[in-house]
Amino acid sequence: MKRITILLIAVAVLAGVAIFAAITSRHATAQEAAPIFGIKIYPGYRDWRLISVAHEEGDLNDIRAILGNDIAIKAYREGKLPFPDGTIIARIAWSYVPSEENNKVFGRAQSFVPGPPPDWYLQFMVKDSKKYAATGGWGYAQFNKDGKPADEAKLKTCFPCHVPVKARDFVFTRYAP
Amino acid sequence: MKRITILLIAVAVLAGVAIFAAITSRHATAQEAAPIFGIKIYPGYRDWRLISVAHEEGDLNDIRAILGNDIAIKAYREGKLPFPDGTIIARIAWSYVPSEENNKVFGRAQSFVPGPPPDWYLQFMVKDSKKYAATGGWGYAQFNKDGKPADEAKLKTCFPCHVPVKARDFVFTRYAP
Numbered sequence: 001m002k003r004i005t006i007l008l009i010a011v012a013v014l015a016g017v018a019i020f021a022a023i024t025s026r027h028a029t030a031q032e033a034a035p036i037f038g039i040k041i042y043p044g045y046r047d048w049r050l051i052s053v054a055h056e057e058g059d060l061n062d063i064r065a066i067l068g069n070d071i072a073i074k075a076y077r078e079g080k081l082p083f084p085d086g087t088i089i090a091r092i093a094w095s096y097v098p099s100e101e102n103n104k105v106f107g108r109a110q111s112f113v114p115g116p117p118p119d120w121y122l123q124f125m126v127k128d129s130k131k132y133a134a135t136g137g138w139g140y141a142q143f144n145k146d147g148k149p150a151d152e153a154k155l156k157t158c159f160p161c162h163v164p165v166k167a168r169d170f171v172f173t174r175y176a177p
Numbered sequence: 178m179k180r181i182t183i184l185l186i187a188v189a190v191l192a193g194v195a196i197f198a199a200i201t202s203r204h205a206t207a208q209e210a211a212p213i214f215g216i217k218i219y220p221g222y223r224d225w226r227l228i229s230v231a232h233e234e235g236d237l238n239d240i241r242a243i244l245g246n247d248i249a250i251k252a253y254r255e256g257k258l259p260f261p262d263g264t265i266i267a268r269i270a271w272s273y274v275p276s277e278e279n280n281k282v283f284g285r286a287q288s289f290v291p292g293p294p295p296d297w298y299l300q301f302m303v304k305d306s307k308k309y310a311a312t313g314g315w316g317y318a319q320f321n322k323d324g325k326p327a328d329e330a331k332l333k334t335c336f337p338c339h340v341p342v343k344a345r346d347f348v349f350t351r352y353a354p
Binding site: 046047049050052053054055056057058060063064065067092094096099101102104105106108109110111112113114117145161164165172174176177 | 229294
């Protein structure tokens with residue numbers, strides 16, 4: 001009886017260690033920093049307030065939400081440019097898929113909703129005018145759904161693409177009223 | 178001199194009264210309750226957290242965000258059905274327009290963003306299983322951008338349209354992960 005108890009405790013401890021290791025490992029992946037700008041995924045970004053939404057056709061073919069931290073939302077609503085240091089804008093993209101269940105109700109193909117996350121699932125723009133002076137005061141990051149950051153080559157394309165909207169402090173998204 | 182002072186005070190008072198009247202009038206419009214269900218616009222709904230996004234083609238041709246109050250978000254994340262009383266889901270729709278400025282950067286027509294608000298700008302679904310027992314436990318409301326509620330005929334179409342998704346407690350929108 002005593003031996004069985006010890007065995008059960010041992011199994012329980014080992015299971016606990018395994019679960020802990022799994023959680024730690026997953027956490028480590030999620031906390032991997034994006035190259036160049038050293039940005040990690042901001043905890044709680046999914047709770048941030050809405051700036052706007054968009055649909056990108058072509059190669060991207062996604063539907064997206066653009067969220068902002070409190071500093072971002074305040075600056076947007078006040079129409080303040082440039083965005084102050086501490087501004088963080090998060091962009092979540094989902095693949096763009098027809099909703100069969102909605103379309104059945106409407107009786108026609110009209111409804112498009114978020115599907116499986118693409119590789120460019122999550123992006124951040126982080127304003128730090130000193131740290132990121134070389135790229136217009138903004139740091140850029142991209143992560144897939146598993147928290148794996150995009151590589152350096154990918155991140156080097158961010159700033160040049162944003163230069164045409166320099167007059168709006170390099171930010172494409174306008175606030176949806 | 179004294180007469181000019183009195184005149185200036187009189188003008189200031191009248192201007193103040195006019196501004197106050199304007200604010201009160203606008204406030205009154207925004208606070209007009211939707212017919213049947215008696216729902217008013219919930220203050221602060223634009224700060225609620227994101228449930229999902231969607232694009233509706235056809236007659237609607239809008240791009241939309243679906244937000245939820247804290248009770249809604251908690252229930253969604255826990256996958257809890259039916260939604261508890263107190264759940265409020267807000268749906269904001271904007272007309273679906275190409276972004277000329279984004280497309281210029283991409284070199285092709287690929288970006289669609291929120292444009293001017295349509296008449297069905299804002300909708301609410303409010304869960305109160307007793308008050309709204311006759312319509313599956315949900316009250317419905319629709320407002321245009323000026324806060325003017327949709328008429329009774331319009332609101333009578335809400336519940337029948339939601340009946341096909343009764344298995345998901347009459348809610349079309351799924352949580353976007």
